Amino acid sequence: MNACVWCGRPLHQVVTLNQIWCWAPLTQSVACDQCRQRFTAITSQRCPQCGRQQTDETVCVDCQRWTGRPLTNHAIYVYDEAMKAYMQQYKFQGDYALRLLMQEPIRAALFREHYDVLVPIPVDQATWQKRGFNQVTGWLRQAPFQQALLVLADHKSRPQSAKDRSARLQTPQPFTLAPNAKEVLHNQRVLLLDDVYTTGRTLRHAANQIYLGGAKAVTSLTLAR
Amino acid sequence: MIEDEQFWGRQIPLPQAPVNSATGITALKQVGNRLQCQRCTHLLAPTDRLANGEWYCRQCLQLGRLTSQLELYTIPEPNRFVTAPTGGLTWEGQLSPQQERAAQAVQDYVKARKNHLLWAVTGARKTEIVYPALAWALAQGWRVAWTSPRVDVCLELAPRLHQAFGQVAQALLYGGQEEPYTYCPLTICTVHQLLRFREAFDLIIVDEVDAFPLATSPMLQHAIAAAEKTSGCHLYLTATPGDQLQKQVANKQLAVTYVPLRYHGHLLPQIDLRVAWRWRAQLSKNKLPVALIRQMKAYLATQQRFLLFVPHVVDLPVITRALQLAGIQGGVTVHAADAERTAKVQAMRDRRIPFLITTTILERGVTFPNVNVIILGGDDAVFSTAALVQIAGRVGRSADAPSGEVTCYCHTHTKRVRLARGMIARLNLQGRRLGGRK
Ligand SMILES: [Zn+2]
Ligand SMILES: [Zn+2]
Numbered sequence: 001m002n003a004c005v006w007c008g009r010p011l012h013q014v015v016t017l018n019q020i021w022c023w024a025p026l027t028q029s030v031a032c033d034q035c036r037q038r039f040t041a042i043t044s045q046r047c048p049q050c051g052r053q054q055t056d057e058t059v060c061v062d063c064q065r066w067t068g069r070p071l072t073n074h075a076i077y078v079y080d081e082a083m084k085a086y087m088q089q090y091k092f093q094g095d096y097a098l099r100l101l102m103q104e105p106i107r108a109a110l111f112r113e114h115y116d117v118l119v120p121i122p123v124d125q126a127t128w129q130k131r132g133f134n135q136v137t138g139w140l141r142q143a144p145f146q147q148a149l150l151v152l153a154d155h156k157s158r159p160q161s162a163k164d165r166s167a168r169l170q171t172p173q174p175f176t177l178a179p180n181a182k183e184v185l186h187n188q189r190v191l192l193l194d195d196v197y198t199t200g201r202t203l204r205h206a207a208n209q210i211y212l213g214g215a216k217a218v219t220s221l222t223l224a225r
Numbered sequence: 226m227i228e229d230e231q232f233w234g235r236q237i238p239l240p241q242a243p244v245n246s247a248t249g250i251t252a253l254k255q256v257g258n259r260l261q262c263q264r265c266t267h268l269l270a271p272t273d274r275l276a277n278g279e280w281y282c283r284q285c286l287q288l289g290r291l292t293s294q295l296e297l298y299t300i301p302e303p304n305r306f307v308t309a310p311t312g313g314l315t316w317e318g319q320l321s322p323q324q325e326r327a328a329q330a331v332q333d334y335v336k337a338r339k340n341h342l343l344w345a346v347t348g349a350r351k352t353e354i355v356y357p358a359l360a361w362a363l364a365q366g367w368r369v370a371w372t373s374p375r376v377d378v379c380l381e382l383a384p385r386l387h388q389a390f391g392q393v394a395q396a397l398l399y400g401g402q403e404e405p406y407t408y409c410p411l412t413i414c415t416v417h418q419l420l421r422f423r424e425a426f427d428l429i430i431v432d433e434v435d436a437f438p439l440a441t442s443p444m445l446q447h448a449i450a451a452a453e454k455t456s457g458c459h460l461y462l463t464a465t466p467g468d469q470l471q472k473q474v475a476n477k478q479l480a481v482t483y484v485p486l487r488y489h490g491h492l493l494p495q496i497d498l499r500v501a502w503r504w505r506a507q508l509s510k511n512k513l514p515v516a517l518i519r520q521m522k523a524y525l526a527t528q529q530r531f532l533l534f535v536p537h538v539v540d541l542p543v544i545t546r547a548l549q550l551a552g553i554q555g556g557v558t559v560h561a562a563d564a565e566r567t568a569k570v571q572a573m574r575d576r577r578i579p580f581l582i583t584t585t586i587l588e589r590g591v592t593f594p595n596v597n598v599i600i601l602g603g604d605d606a607v608f609s610t611a612a613l614v615q616i617a618g619r620v621g622r623s624a625d626a627p628s629g630e631v632t633c634y635c636h637t638h639t640k641r642v643r644l645a646r647g648m649i650a651r652l653n654l655q656g657r658r659l660g661g662r663k
């Protein structure tokens with residue numbers, strides 16, 4: 001019998017009548033209902049720029065402080081205790097199997113976005129060696145993407161999560177364009193994909209590089225905000 | 226650089242050999258056509274693989290991920306301790322004659338390096354019974370681990386041992402501990418944490434050995450076996466050994482010392498069974514058994530404080546509502562994930578609340594003076610035989626109030642309840658022979 005990838009409880013596969021009528025392929029669920037329902041989806045009452053959950057649809061205070069080219073971000077879930085626990089085990093403890101839990105929500109969210117080229121935020125070489133995976137590309141099952149960005153070798157000082165807001169906002173540009181980037185980005189609508197939108201600094205650095213590569217529009221999607 | 230003593234009796238995962246005498250074994254070893262984690266024995270699944278092609282163990286992930294790039298490095302335990310002839314014991318309490326006898330037996334088994342079970346009823350004060358044996362072991366320069374499957378047992382134990390063995394350096398290890406590891410003669414830790422050790426301990430004391438999930442976890446059983454020296458031995462402590470341990474005792478594979486009497490010399494309270502037919506169906510209509518309501522009202526009228534045990538967390542709000550409708554107020558609910566759990570337990574101890582409505586998390590480890598116990602739905606499978614005996618053992622803990630009532634409401638008589646009553650009856654029979662009073 002299959003077990004929930006997060007809590008390990010046995011999974012009872014339920015076949016709905018609908019699946020039978022539609023001849024839909026039986027998708028193997030990887031997590032139990034309880035685990036999937038731990039996360040809080042962001043509703044339409046959100047900041048139109050950063051995608052954070054709000055009680056209205058006005059531009060939030062943090063977004064009002066940004067100058068320069070605006071970046072529209074959509075986020076799937078609220079960055080709450082459950083999401084922190086998930087990211088802790090997936091990204092920081094390195095439990096790569098937990099990528100499966102988010103593949104379906106990411107697929108569904110990508111389906112709703114309008115873009116030509118998908119560019120996941122990369123991890124640097126040291127992280128790749130140590131963690132053994134890129135937490136963002138781990139969520140992609142079949143969606144084609146382009147590794148158009150690279151992390152500059154000398155950018156790393158402290159991990160993002162250890163920095164406070166002002167320190168993060170001063171972070172210098174960590175990205176550069178991959179050798180083939182200009183060909184794939186030219187005149188395209190690009191969607192950046194990242195794990196958590198915290199200050200928006202990382203995504204804006206990435207967007208700036210993508211624009212330099214010739215993209216005509218850049219938006220972003222994150223798992224959490 | 227990592228100091229040598231960090232490696233003594235431990236297994237430290239590193240990508241390459243450290244500059245000392247530590248020797249390494251591969252963390253994930255090929256066994257047949259699969260890889261096996263050498264820390265927790267988990268056999269890896271074909272899917273336990275990272276994007277960079279390396280393998281990793283999911284089972285012991287909480288202790289820091291082991292991958293196929295790592296080796297586990299160790300230096301054999303050297304027992305480099307300063308010893309005192311007293312073993313560092315500063316405890317000045319007195320053992321009762323019965324405790325004294327048991328303490329002597331435990332010490333004899335430890336001296337002979339024999340594995341042993343101390344089966345002491347709830348309220349026998351088993352911790353203190355172990356002190357002489359522990360003092361002897363520490364005086365020999367032995368390295369000792371006092372471990373439990375339950376972190377709350379460790380957390381409660383650590384300050385007590387710190388007081389009782391004031392001259393012994395001690396380390397407390399559990400998931401979430403922020404203090405760094407130190408090399409000490411006495412390590413207090415969850416069984417989980419033993420996975421970080423290899424052939425380190427001359428003596429391992431396993432407290433509440435029957436507590437979940439040790440009995441059903443091959444990983445945790447392996448943790449104890451691997452952390453014990455080949456010349457070492459272990460001592461199991463429990464009030465309610467499970468079937469397997471009882472079988473080992475019956476087959477003379479494991480020596481046992483019984484302490485059938487509580488420290489104050491009184492017998493265990495027997496579980497009083499009351500049939501509450503279809504109580505669950507009644508509850509869904511916000512109704513509780515009439516006898517239960519009458520009993521609770523009587524307790525409240527005489528200011529008799531009590532614990533009401535219920536099967537599941539989801540039952541708590543339902544029962545609270547039913548109690549309100551029945552005009553019973555003042556109870557406070559508590560469960561495992563309750564953020565205010567500690568505060569609520571303290572409020573009950575301080576007599577600021579008349580009763581707690583709780584799941585099985587309060588079955589052991591907590592002591593309230595002069596409480597009675599009511600179990601609603603004792604026939605539910607969450608109440609194992611051991612749990613029922615432990616719950617009954619919350620009653621009559623103090624010498625001022627050495628007896629009390631345990632009432633169990635069931636839809637039907639289950640085997641578990643019958644076995645629990647049987648275990649209490651047998652222990653009391655032994656206790657009576659030793660002069661136990663009701
Ligand atoms: Zn689950
Ligand atoms: Zn915003």
Ligand SMILES: [Zn+2]
Binds near residue numbers: 283285286
């Ligand atoms: Zn393992």
